[in-house]
Amino acid sequence: MTAPRGDVRIRSRWAPYVLTARYLALFALACFFLMPVYALLVTALKSPAEVSVVRMWQWPHALSLDNFRIVWPKLRDGFGNSVAMALPASVISSLLGAANGFVLAKWRFPGADFVFALILFGMFIPYQAVLIPMFQTMSYTGLRGGLAGLVLVHVIYGLPITTLIFRSYFAGVSEELIEAAKVDGAGLLASFAFIALPIAPPAFAVAMIWQFTSAWNDFLFGVLLTTKDRWPITVALNNIAGSQAVPFNEAMASALLACLPTLLVYILLGRFFLRGLMAGALKG
Amino acid sequence: MMRRIRAWGPGLVLILPSLIALAIFVYGFLGWNLRVSVSSWRGLAPAHDFVGLANYTALFDDVRFTRFDVPNIALFTVVFVAGALAVGFALAALLDRGLPGEQAFRSIYLFPMAISFIATAIIWRWLLDNGDGESTTGLNRLFADAGLAWHSDWFKSGSRWAIAAIALPAGWSLSGYVMSLFLAGMRGVPEDLREAARVDGANAPRVFWHVVRPMLLPVLMSAVVILAHISLKTFDLFYAMDQKNIKIDTPALYMWFTTFDGGFYARGAAIAALLLLGVATVIVPYIWYSVRAERR
Numbered sequence: 339m340t341a342p343r344g345d346v347r348i349r350s351r352w353a354p355y356v357l358t359a360r361y362l363a364l365f366a367l368a369c370f371f372l373m374p375v376y377a378l379l380v381t382a383l384k385s386p387a388e389v390s391v392v393r394m395w396q397w398p399h400a401l402s403l404d405n406f407r408i409v410w411p412k413l414r415d416g417f418g419n420s421v422a423m424a425l426p427a428s429v430i431s432s433l434l435g436a437a438n439g440f441v442l443a444k445w446r447f448p449g450a451d452f453v454f455a456l457i458l459f460g461m462f463i464p465y466q467a468v469l470i471p472m473f474q475t476m477s478y479t480g481l482r483g484g485l486a487g488l489v490l491v492h493v494i495y496g497l498p499i500t501t502l503i504f505r506s507y508f509a510g511v512s513e514e515l516i517e518a519a520k521v522d523g524a525g526l527l528a529s530f531a532f533i534a535l536p537i538a539p540p541a542f543a544v545a546m547i548w549q550f551t552s553a554w555n556d557f558l559f560g561v562l563l564t565t566k567d568r569w570p571i572t573v574a575l576n577n578i579a580g581s582q583a584v585p586f587n588e589a590m591a592s593a594l595l596a597c598l599p600t601l602l603v604y605i606l607l608g609r610f611f612l613r614g615l616m617a618g619a620l621k622g
Numbered sequence: 623m624m625r626r627i628r629a630w631g632p633g634l635v636l637i638l639p640s641l642i643a644l645a646i647f648v649y650g651f652l653g654w655n656l657r658v659s660v661s662s663w664r665g666l667a668p669a670h671d672f673v674g675l676a677n678y679t680a681l682f683d684d685v686r687f688t689r690f691d692v693p694n695i696a697l698f699t700v701v702f703v704a705g706a707l708a709v710g711f712a713l714a715a716l717l718d719r720g721l722p723g724e725q726a727f728r729s730i731y732l733f734p735m736a737i738s739f740i741a742t743a744i745i746w747r748w749l750l751d752n753g754d755g756e757s758t759t760g761l762n763r764l765f766a767d768a769g770l771a772w773h774s775d776w777f778k779s780g781s782r783w784a785i786a787a788i789a790l791p792a793g794w795s796l797s798g799y800v801m802s803l804f805l806a807g808m809r810g811v812p813e814d815l816r817e818a819a820r821v822d823g824a825n826a827p828r829v830f831w832h833v834v835r836p837m838l839l840p841v842l843m844s845a846v847v848i849l850a851h852i853s854l855k856t857f858d859l860f861y862a863m864d865q866k867n868i869k870i871d872t873p874a875l876y877m878w879f880t881t882f883d884g885g886f887y888a889r890g891a892a893i894a895a896l897l898l899l900g901v902a903t904v905i906v907p908y909i910w911y912s913v914r915a916e917r918r
Contacts, residue, residue, distance in 0.1 A: 350825075360716050367713060368730045371794065374745045377760075391759035395767055438637045445633035453641070455913050460648040462905040464855035466877045467898040468651035470658055470891055473882075474668070475651075494647045497640050526632040555738035557858035562882070572740045576862050579744045586748050586759075593741040604736035608729060611736065615799055616806060619844045620912040 382406070382591040389587040405591035409578065413595055415567065416574025420554055421599075423485045423570055427492035428549035434493070435500020435545055440534045442501065443508035444516050445526055454505065458620070461498035465558055476563055483565045491563065492553045500545040503617045507541035508534060540610075547607055548614035551600050571596045652898065659891035666885065677892035686868070686876060687893070694785045695872045699853040702789040706849055707842075709793060710800025715830075717801070718808045728805075732798035739795070743862035746791035750776035777863060777870050784869035792859060796852065800845050807841035808834055840915075847908045851901050873897055 350356075381394060385402035441447075442454050472491065473482070481487030511534070519529045560570040569577070575596040579589035604611050659677055663669040681687045713731055717724055734742065749760040752775040758766055765772050776787040811834050819829045857874040864870055873893050881890030 357721065360721065363712075364716050364727050367709075367716075368727060371730050371734065371798075373764075374734075374749060374794065377749060378745055391753070391757060391763065394759055395764055434640050438640050441633040441637045445630065445636075447630035447634045451913055451917065455909050456649075457641075457644060458909050458913075459905065460644050462851055462901060462909075463648060463652065464851075464874070464894065464897040464901050466855065466857070466874055466890075466894040467655050468647065469655075469877075469894065470881060470887055471651040471654040472647070491647070494643045497644060501640070526636060530636075551736060555740075557738065557740050557861070572738050572858070575738075575744070576740050576858075580862060589744055589748070593744045597737045597741045600736045600738070601733065604733055605729075608732075612732070612802060615735070615802060619799075619803055619848050620909070621803065621806065621844060 378590050378594055381587050382594050384587060386585065386587060389585065391586075405587050406595065409588050409592045410595065412578050413571065413574055413592055416569050416571040417595070419485060419564075419568055419574075420571040423488050423492070424550050424553040427489045427496065427553045428546045430489075431493045431496035431500050431549050432542055432545040434497060435502075436504045436535065436538060436542070437530065438497065438501040439504025439506075439541075440508050440530050441526075442505045444511070444513075444534070445529075454501075457498050457501055459498075460495065461502075461618075465495070469558075469562060472559075473562060482563050483568065485564070485568055487563050488559060488568075488570070491559050492549070492556065495559075496549045496552070499548060499614075499618060502620070503545045503548070503614065504538070504541050506617060507538065507544075511537065543607065543610040544613045544617065547603055547610050548618070550603065551611070551614075554600050655891050655898075656895055658887055659895045661888050661891075663887040663891075664885055664889075668887070673888075677888045678896075680889070681892055681896070686871065687873070690868050690871050691873045691876050693782065694870065695854065695874075697783070698785045698788060698792075698872070699850055701786045702792050702853050703846060703849045705789050706793045706797045706800050707845060709797040710845065711804050713797065713801035714804035714808060717805060719826075728798075728801070731801055734795045735799055737795070739856065739859040740862045742791050742795055743859050746794070747863050750787055750790065752776055752778040777867065779869070782869070784867075785872075788860060788863060788870055791863070792853070792856070796849065800849070803841050803845050803848075804838065807838050811837050843908075847904050850904055854897060854900050 377394065380397055381389065382405050383401050383403075384398040385400065385404050386408070388398060388400075388402075438457070442450050476482035476487045476491075479487075481490065515533060516529055519533050524532070554570075555572065556570070557572040557576065560573045561576075564570065564573065575592055578584060579592045658668075660672055660674060661669045662671055662673045662676075717727060751760040751762070753759050753762070754773065758773070761776075762773050774787075775784075777784045779787070815833050816829050819833050824832065855874060856872075857878060860870055860872055860875055861878070865875065874897065877890045877893040877897070880886040880893070
């Protein structure tokens, strides 16, 4: 065993006990965070016959996918609607955010910081305060009921965070790069397309993952703006699993299916997800 | 002058579509909502009259709003913010100096953030069930299985603390976020500052108290602002937990039901305007501070 690099501390003789105590605490807390997942998994994987509240915390005797087979037909439409809504919402919002972020970081106009603050406010407003006008506008324009209206509001209310993510990202790009392009005669669009966009994939990953997750998980806009055959997954889930009449094993299987995509994104691309979270707290 | 406009003009043009969209959907809608809140709109057809602050004063005489919603959301906010801060800070402090397996622990604490409030509520509604005897389930069943004779009615309790039980799923969802904020703050403290304190003979707790803690104040402020504003505007978590339970009713839920179920648009707009006021008082100074701090 070698000491960690640069660590010249004199180890206290209590150090091993402190480390053990830290592990115990971390492990206990991990159990708390995983406990709902455990309950979810063992319930969803039991056969409907084996489910009982008395044995809810026990491991299934035999693994069964019957619950998923029962609930999938009821969730399938909602799942498809959410895919068809969340993908364009995240791509369009990120592209617009990239343009905004580039301008606000590298092609600044007088008052750019004030405009940026005004944009940022949009991501913190309680959406209750725009629901009535949104309902009226979308009804009036005929966009209420289908997915197009839902995509539109997710794109627009996603602009503050995507603009923020790209503005922070482009602020880190050296001025010389942009100035050199300007000297070579490149205008705004050329600089954006040939200098900024090619180096922006990490920011796209952060923005798109954030937008995909929030559009997928949204309930309020979905329930306000869509009708039954266009319900996103959260609204469908709430209608299936929300009623008391539904057996809880089916409710658990539905909940698991409904959060699978965002969980997969989190597991595969967790570090981009985390950077989106930091941006969301204005911590770049 | 013309040359300067030619320099920054194209940038303005490029972001103009986004600015117009936000001007309408954020500021236009907020103003429109204010307008509805001073009308007498009730029922299907919008009313364009002006009744002054009548809808607001009516809310202050409304038992549901003053005796349930406002105390409920205040209690929930305090319990949820304090709880998530305490757990998130403890997690960050435990992980700060690094140890094998850190990445796995961090992922476990953060993953609930990726799950929708609807799914979270459906899981926790069942974990916090208040069934008794043979029908005991959820956490109460877990306690019973562990031999603990302890039973809670959670959010179905008759007490005015019932809504505090919702802080459990909300904290489960967001404590990992607080941990990430604190961890980033702790690791942003320059190592030579800590080293200097150690050379001066400070042990780990003293290094934390005298060097790290003062630098965490901005992080603490961010976390409080983020959590408090989420608490005020959250709708789906309560809605999916138990939407007909007055003990966990909040202004956000009242706004929804009175507007879109009851047709009391003007009253709903007034509740929403008060919510906006509550959120803006924490958020506007925060944005101001963040944008200014960045310029320095």
